[in-house]
Amino acid sequence: IGFRVRDTVNDQASLANWRGIMGWWMQLPSSQAPEAERLRSWQRFVADNIEFKLGVAVGAAVARAWGENAAGLETPTLDTWRATTRLPWVGFWFRELLRWGTLDPFVAFALAQGLAQTREEAAARRLAFEAWLAQEGYDRGAETLIDPQRFLEWQRTLVRQGDAAEAVRGSAARLTATDGRRGSYDVRPVVRDDGIEWIDAAGYSIARTQYSEALLTARPE
Numbered sequence: 001i002g003f004r005v006r007d008t009v010n011d012q013a014s015l016a017n018w019r020g021i022m023g024w025w026m027q028l029p030s031s032q033a034p035e036a037e038r039l040r041s042w043q044r045f046v047a048d049n050i051e052f053k054l055g056v057a058v059g060a061a062v063a064r065a066w067g068e069n070a071a072g073l074e075t076p077t078l079d080t081w082r083a084t085t086r087l088p089w090v091g092f093w094f095r096e097l098l099r100w101g102t103l104d105p106f107v108a109f110a111l112a113q114g115l116a117q118t119r120e121e122a123a124a125r126r127l128a129f130e131a132w133l134a135q136e137g138y139d140r141g142a143e144t145l146i147d148p149q150r151f152l153e154w155q156r157t158l159v160r161q162g163d164a165a166e167a168v169r170g171s172a173a174r175l176t177a178t179d180g181r182r183g184s185y186d187v188r189p190v191v192r193d194d195g196i197e198w199i200d201a202a203g204y205s206i207a208r209t210q211y212s213e214a215l216l217t218a219r220p221e
Contacts, residue, residue, distance in 0.1 A: 003049040010041035021045050025101045027119065046101070055095045062091055078149050089146045105146040113155060129154050176205045 003018055005011035014021060023031035025046050034042045065085040066076055076084070081092060093105035100108040100119065106129060107122040109115075116122035130140070132154050138144050176197075178185070185206050187198040198207045 003045075003053065005045060005048070008041075010038055011044070013038070014041045014045040018045070018049070022050060025050060026097070026103055027101060028103075051099050055098045058094045058098065062087065062094070065091070078152075089143055089148070092148060093146060105148075106151065109148065109151045115155070115158075132157065174209070175207050178206055 003015060005015045020032060021034075021042050024033055024042065062085065065087055066081075069084050069086060070076075074080075074084070082089065085091065090105070093108060096108040096112060097103060097105065100111050102108055102111075102119055102122075104123065104126070106126045107116075107119055110122035110125055111117075111119065116125060129151070130145070133140065133144065133150065136153075138150065144150060185198075185200055187200050187206050190197045190199055192208075196209050197205050198209070200206050
């Protein structure tokens with residue numbers, strides 16, 4: 001594809017060291033970070049050549065694989081992507097890996113979806129994702145661990161949990177066995193025909209609220 005840089009000393013040095021820059025950007029274990037005076041030229045090389053030029057080349061290759069196997073004007077979907085392109089999921093993620101500077105598709109996903117602010121923070125969330133996989137009965141095969149459909153499914157559970165927490169905070173309750181002077185209580189919901197009853201640790205009904213679908217999660221807040 002041909003990397004290109006400006007005709008300056010630092011940029012020409014970056015071109016000569018493109019493998020080192022690639023390793024640094026992709027966080028290879030043995031990679032070396034740039035010296036302070038070279039950081040800007042390394043970042044420029046990444047943006048112009050790794051993210052853009054190499055990313056475009058990878059995207060074009062994947063698009064070609066889709067076009068050669070898709071029927072007519074079929075629109076790409078996650079349900080059909082692997083079967084149509086005949087590529088493993090890493091082919092789906094390759095351009096995003098270059099964009100975010102990581103070898104882990106989950107990290108790229110978490111950053112792209114705003115679930116983390118740094119690569120380190122995103123990597124730390126993988127444990128929760130893999131725990132969810134086990135809970136749902138999915139295998140831990142290489143393809144499952146980077147399947148974007150599983151990533152999205154897991155993310156939706158986070159949204160539901162957030163909705164439930166917000167519903168709890170915003171639900172108008174009718175107190176039943178307390179005057180509310182404590183301000184807050186540790187309770188769990190019990191669904192009744194006419195609403196939701198909130199029970200404390202001793203089994204006493206503390207309050208009742210109207211039924212809310214958002215409160216019914218696998219792990220109530």
